[in-house]
Amino acid sequence: xxxxxxxxxxxxxxxxxxxxxxxxxxxKEDLLTKFRATFLANDEERQSALMSSLDTQLSERLIADxxxxxxxARATHDAIQSKQSFINGLNEAELLAVLDYLSxxxxxxxxxxxxxxxxxxxxxxxLQSCVSVYSAMLNNAINKLCVHPWFARRDIVVxxxxxxxxxxxxxxxxxxxxxxxxxxxxxxxxVLSASCDPNSSYARTKFSEGxxxxxxxxxxxxxxxxxxxxxxxxxxxxxxxxxxxxxxxxGKSSTLVSDPNTGSEQEIDRYLLQPAD
Numbered sequence: 001x002x003x004x005x006x007x008x009x010x011x012x013x014x015x016x017x018x019x020x021x022x023x024x025x026x027x028k029e030d031l032l033t034k035f036r037a038t039f040l041a042n043d044e045e046r047q048s049a050l051m052s053s054l055d056t057q058l059s060e061r062l063i064a065d066x067x068x069x070x071x072x073a074r075a076t077h078d079a080i081q082s083k084q085s086f087i088n089g090l091n092e093a094e095l096l097a098v099l100d101y102l103s104x105x106x107x108x109x110x111x112x113x114x115x116x117x118x119x120x121x122x123x124x125x126x127l128q129s130c131v132s133v134y135s136a137m138l139n140n141a142i143n144k145l146c147v148h149p150w151f152a153r154r155d156i157v158v159x160x161x162x163x164x165x166x167x168x169x170x171x172x173x174x175x176x177x178x179x180x181x182x183x184x185x186x187x188x189x190x191v192l193s194a195s196c197d198p199n200s201s202y203a204r205t206k207f208s209e210g211x212x213x214x215x216x217x218x219x220x221x222x223x224x225x226x227x228x229x230x231x232x233x234x235x236x237x238x239x240x241x242x243x244x245x246x247x248x249x250x251g252k253s254s255t256l257v258s259d260p261n262t263g264s265e266q267e268i269d270r271y272l273l274q275p276a277d
Contacts, residue, residue, distance in 0.1 A: 161202025
């Protein structure tokens with residue numbers, strides 16, 4: 001099983017070192033094992049993009065430690081050329097933070113998003129303080145990838161299904177309804193995640209799980225996260241954007257989606273969100 005030694009890398013070495021001490025060795029090993037499978041599942045262009053997103057020291061260690069096989073590193077030449085316009089590659093902590101957030105099994109994204117919302121909406125900082133180091137590494141990674149020549153996206157339209165079967169359903173619907181009526185803003189205190197493929201919106205793929213409302217959002221910037229996904233969730237065409245983004249709700253309409261349980265078409269509400277800043 002591939003492993004990486006704990007030592008500081010470029011970027012923010014103090015926080016990175018703290019992160020690497022906090023993460024359990026088994027969890028790190030699991031993330032890196034899945035990243036090996038992820039790398040193999042990508043085509044050569046996407047492998048090149050992944051290689052170019054890492055700092056040189058980290059990419060060399062990933063190869064040396066068997067996370068990426070030398071035979072699979074055929075994109076190295078293209079990756080080096082891409083780095084001419086992308087100098088600050090991801091360090092080890094930042095890579096692990098992204099892989100963990102995008103993991104189809106760890107559930108870390110729920111914890112991080114919930115902590116951010118608890119602080120922003122209720123002024124409760126305790127949960128956020130518990131994940132502050134992780135959140136810092138994740139935000140660092142997102143900021144870097146949002147300016148990467150391959151991963152970066154600008155003024156991109158994304159589709160976000162909203163689940164309405166949880167306890168916060170009244171809050172979610174009231175917030176969008178009031179913002180639409182008053183042409184006011186809604187904020188995303190947590191990392192913003194949505195799909196750039198309308199057919200991959202959870203309002204379509206997970207309608208039967210309660211995702212029965214959709215937001216169509218124009219994001220100023222984000223990064224195309226699909227090549228980092230594990231093999232269970234690759235293909236959702238996810239875009240990740242930084243936390244604390246604000247949007248003005250400029251329109252409301254309806255759209256038809258297919259209920260996978262019955263095969264029938266169902267009408268759901270759709271809100272249009274434009275950048276407020």
